[in-house]
Amino acid sequence: MTEPVQHVEYHDHHTEHPTPRAYVWVAILLALVTAIEVAIYYFNLPDWALIAGLLIFALIKFLFVARWFMHLKFDERVFRMLFLTGIITALFVFSIVLSIFFLAGDGGPAPLVNGGG
Amino acid sequence: MATQDIVLDTQEHTSTGVDNVKLAMWAFLGSECLFFASLISTYLLYRNDVLSGPTPSEIYDIPFTSVSSFVLLMSSLTMVLALGAIHRKDERQMRVWLLATAVLGMVFIGGQIYEFTTFVEEGMKLDTSTFSSAFFVLTGFHGAHVTVGILLLLTLVMMSLFGRLSPGAERKVEMIGLYWHFVDIVWVVIFTVVYLIPTNG
Amino acid sequence: MATAAHAQKGLFSRPRAKTGWFSWVTTVDHKKIGIMYMFTALFFFIVGGVEALLIRAQLAQPNGQVLSADAYNQVFTMHGLTMIFLVVMPLGSALMNYFVPLMIGARDVAFPRINAFSYWVYLFGGLFLYTSFALGGAPDGGWFGYAPLSTLQTSDGMTFYALGLQILGIASLGGAINFIVTILNMRAPGMTLMRMPVFVWMTLVTSFLLLFAMPVIAVALFQLMFDRVWGANFFDATVGGDPVLWQHLFWLFGHPEVYIMILPAMGIVSDILPTFSGKPIFGYAAIVFAGIAIGFMGWGVWAHHMFSVGLGPVANSAFALSTMFIAVPTGVKIFNWLGTMWGGSIRFKTPLLFAVGFVTMFVIGGLSGVSHAIVPHDGQQTDTYYIVAHFHYVLFGGAVFGLFGGMYYWWPKMFGRHLGEGLGKVHFWLMLIGFNLAFGPMHILGLQGMPRRQDTYPDNMGWNFWNLISTVGAFLIAVSILVFFWNVVRSRTKGEEAGADPWDGRTLEWATASPPPEHNFDVIPHVTHRDDFWHTKYATDEEGEPVKVFAGGSGSDENIDQVHHTGHIHMPxxxxxxxxxxxxxxxxxxxxxxxxxxxxxxxxxxxxxxxxxxxxxxxxxxx
The missing domain is CATH 1.20.5 (Single alpha-helices involved in coiled-coils or other helix-helix interfaces)
Structure with a gap:
């Protein structure tokens, strides 16, 4: 990933934080990405390209906020692991839930159900 | 109020070397991922089920929401600048940035209230369709999180004014900052998945 | 030491009482909170038990007249909710609260006030749920509250359900975060993760399951709340809502919940068995990793509760497979326990009896569980008493036996006096026999087709005999519980006084007085071994046999030399x-x-x- 400011060294210790200048650069980048997102929304792209593009841009914003503003880039590994465990669990189980619905055709009322335990 | 609870004997030394409160905050944020994932998945399941109500593409006002998304995104910058200020022991400047963050948050919430009101006027209420239920509950819970964040920020400002922020001021600002940024990145996902990605309708 | 102690004061003067009822209301001491959890859970255990007896009295004979159909629905729903959310989970929390800090050599949990908050939220949530009986009817849609039954009921019962469980969830989430931080961060010097007692490990896994499962049920309950109170359409099939969504969200929480209930009991048993077998746990790493594996795999099996929904052959096969796989780490643990007892010098004290009862009953429940993993077989069993038999074998035969074992094991540590051995054995045998009489026949009834959640059954179905036996068993369990409470009352005055280490224990909680002082340890122990306390008492001879040493063994005793003065221990x-x-x-x-x-x-x-x-x-x- 591109680092907006190469000249600042942060990697030595987690108590050191980036300079305000670096934060402003990140914010400018976030603003630019948002602008691009909204712009491609108005292009007549095919759906798959639009969705892929939007997801990639959202991921970039997500990563920059999490890694820079929330300091995951500089902080202890345990925080990253806690957060990632939540995200991965969520992606795992809900992609299964949604694919079950969409594989089953979705939409219509569900059959009458009487299972459980 | 996890951020306020301090236990003796633990601040100097912990087994992993990381701060108790920060560990708790990240665990909580991990938990929140599942909370919002459940809401977003419900929305994805229902976004085409509009009955006779308006469809997403009919009702969303993309330019308006883009602006309020931008406002929330920039509030993350002011939040992190507040943290930078308190790292330099500059409480006065910290208060300025915290207030700025809270104001940006309020602008966002104001936008959401305006948006909800408009939608209701245009005939989309909570009980109009499954799409409307999923939309209002998802974005409403996000708004509730932002509101809690605003209250926390204003509390920090008041505590600082009354000289009660220290000791541990840096950590208090950092914890509330983590919460604030988290709420922001949830909106990054919502903005893309809910507003921008096209639906069948 | 006391970095937080500074000139700053709270808004009001603080409570100071160390004794009396007010000290219990304001306490932040993990031991007092643990005791409050325990007695509150035991109180709800009586309430839930009375509900169970009402159910069994109704079903003792065909065409039972004890309860109306409506009352029956409320009673069986509240029985389930009570036993799961107000008894088994909080009893686990009680023992975690009291013993996790002691076992890892800490002075308290990481967030004592959040700990107190969790307890009060639990108590108020439970009471809130029970006010429903007086306010127009208790929840009556089953503990899993399937839509549209839960959304269409006109009484307020299922709204109480949505809100009450939401409140209880807050308590669980607070507890989970507290234990995660406590276990990761508050261990005594030298207490590495792989030296922790198995109970501590299982508490950690349980806490992670709670951390990630609670938000999912929170969303489901909020959606139910919006449907019922504000007319939202999440589960209303007439306007495109999908009741199956509720099932997914509920079981995404509900299956991890099953492990949330059983893992603490597994941890307790894994600490009781070594103590009374005079051997370390067999395959410590295997039992720990099996617990972690259960924690992960528990996220991939939820749809086996939904085989009869019609999810399609792909989903059904996948979840059948994952369900069979999760039996593997569970089986590993069974062999760990057997291996621990094998060749040990076993002392048949009451805690050991309960632990062995746990292992045997849990195996039966586990095997009937594997039989539901086979989809066509499950189609036969769904919604019959076979399911009721299965989950009572894992939750009562499993979790409750384990928790009672834990109480008998740790009672002397908590109160300084033993529960009576004789009465304890009577309690165990009555409960074991009563339990098997009550729930064993339900396997047969279920395979004969008797549906669950029906308030009565006709005379000519051939179900009369086994139902009567089951009711007899239920009342026998009630008698055994009375014996337990008599034992508790009796031990206050007549219980044998316990020293610091009445069972020749292995783990750190036995290294301090019974009951422990408020600050737990005068000197924070310095841990050098797994089962560190054992190594302070025993050395190993040339053949590898343990030899009792009186002046300190190979363990951490040498560190006692570095005695710190105890005058400055500063508790919250x-x-x-x-x-x-x-x-x-x-x-x-x-x-x-x-x-x-x-x-x-x-x-x-x-x-x-x-x-x-x-x-x-x-x-x-x-x-």
Whole structure:
């Protein structure tokens, strides 16, 4: 990933934080990405390209906020692991839930159900 | 109020070397991922089920929401600048940035209230369709999180004014900052998945 | 040491009492909170038990007249909710609260006030749920509250369900975060993760399951709340809502919940068996990793509760496979326990009896569980008493036996006196026989096709005999519980006094006095071994056999030389803000229930005042 400011060294210790200048650069980048997102929304792209593009841009914003503003880039590994465990669990189980619905055709009322335990 | 609870004997030394409160905050944020994932998945399941109500593409006002998304995104910058200020022991400047963050948050919430009101006027209420239920509950819970964040920020400002922020001021600002940024990145996902990605309708 | 103690004061003067009822209301001591959890859970155990007896009295004979159909629905629903959310989970929390800090050599949990808050939220949530009986009817849609049954019921019962479980979930989430931080961060020097007692490990896994499962049920319950109170359409099939969504969200929480209930009991048993077998746990790493594996795999099996929904052959096959796989780590644990006892010098004390009861009953429940993993077989069993038999074998034969074992094992540590051995054995055997009489026949009834959740059955179905036996068994369990309570009362005056280490224990909780002082350890132990306390008592001879040493063994005793003075141990002060803040939640819930803005405002204010008072109060002040 591109680092907006190469000249600042942060990697030595987690108590050191980036300079305000670096934060402003990140914010400018976030603003630019948002602008691009909204712009491609108005292009007549095919759906798959639009969705892929939007997801990639959202991921970039997500990563920059999490890694820079929330300091995951500089902080202890345990925080990253806690957060990632939540995200991965969520992606795992809900992609299964949604694919079950969409594989089953979705939409219509569900059959009458009487299972459980 | 996890951020306020301090236990003796633990601040100097912990087994992993990381701060108790920060560990708790990240665990909580991990938990929140599942909370919002459940809401977003419900929305994805229902976004085409509009009955006779308006469809997403009919009702969303993309330019308006883009602006309020931008406002929330920039509030993350002011939040992190507040943290930078308190790292330099500059409480006065910290208060300025915290207030700025809270104001940006309020602008966002104001936008959401305006948006909800408009939608209701245009005939989309909570009980109009499954799409409307999923939309209002998802974005409403996000708004509730932002509101809690605003209250926390204003509390920090008041505590600082009354000289009660220290000791541990840096950590208090950092914890509330983590919460604030988290709420922001949830909106990054919502903005893309809910507003921008096209639906069948 | 006391970094938080500074000139700052809270808004009001702090409670100071160390004894008397007020000291219990304001306590932040993990041991007192653990005891409150335990007795509250035992109280609800009686309530849930009475409900069970009502159910069995109704079903003792065909065409039972004890309860109306409507009352029966409320009673079986509340029995399930009570036993799961108000008994098994909090009893586990009780023992975790009391013993996890002791076992890892800590002075308290990481967030003592959040700990107190969790307890009060649990108590108020339970009471809130029970006020429903007086306010127009208790929840009556089964513990899993399937839509549309839960959304269409006109009484307020299922709204109480949605709000009550939401409140209880807050307590669980607070507890989970507290234990994760405590276990990761508050271990004594030398207490590496792989030296922790198995109970501590299982607490950690349970806490992670709670951390990630609670938000999912929270969303489901909020959606139910919006459907019922404000007319949203999440589960209303007539306007495109999908009741199957509720099932997915519920079981995404519900299956991890099963492990949340059983893993603490597995941990308890894994600490009882080595103590009474005179051997270390067999395959420590295997039992720990099996527990972690269960924690992960528990996220991939939820749809086996939904085989009869019609999810399609792909989903059904995948979940059948994952369900069979999760039996593997569970089986590993069974062999660990057998291996621990194998060749040991076993002392048949009451805790050991309960632990062995746990292992045997859990195996039966586990095997009937594997039989549901086979989809066509499950189609036969779904919604019959076979399911009821299965989950009682794992939750009663498993979790409850394990928890009772834990109480008998740790009672002398908590109260300084033993529970009577003789009465304990009577309790065990009555409960074991009663349990098998009550739930064993349900396998047969289920395979004969008797449906669950029916308030009665006709005379000519051939179900009369086994139902009567089952009722006899249920009342036998009730007698055994009376024996237990008699034992508790009797032990207060007549119980044999226990020293610090009555069972020749292996883990750190036995290294301090019984009951432990408020600060747990005069000197924080320095851990050098797994089962460190054992190594302070025993050395190993040339053949590898343990030899008792009286002046300190190969363990951590040498560190006692570095005695710190104990005068400055600074514990967190009591606080009344947790109970204030917790009280706001049921008030808010009533505000939602009756859509009453004033009540909502009052509840919100109580909560806010509680939280602000808490936030502005340092956890301890200068004395």
């Amino acid at each position: 002060d009591p606080s009344f803000w947790p109970v204030v803040a917790a009280f706001g939640l049921p008030v808010l819930a009533f505000g939602v229930l009756y859509i009453s803005t004033p009540t909502l405002v009052v509840g919100g204010l109580i909560l806010l005042v509680g939280l602000f008072g808490w936030g502005l109060e340092p956890s301890a002040e200068e004395h």
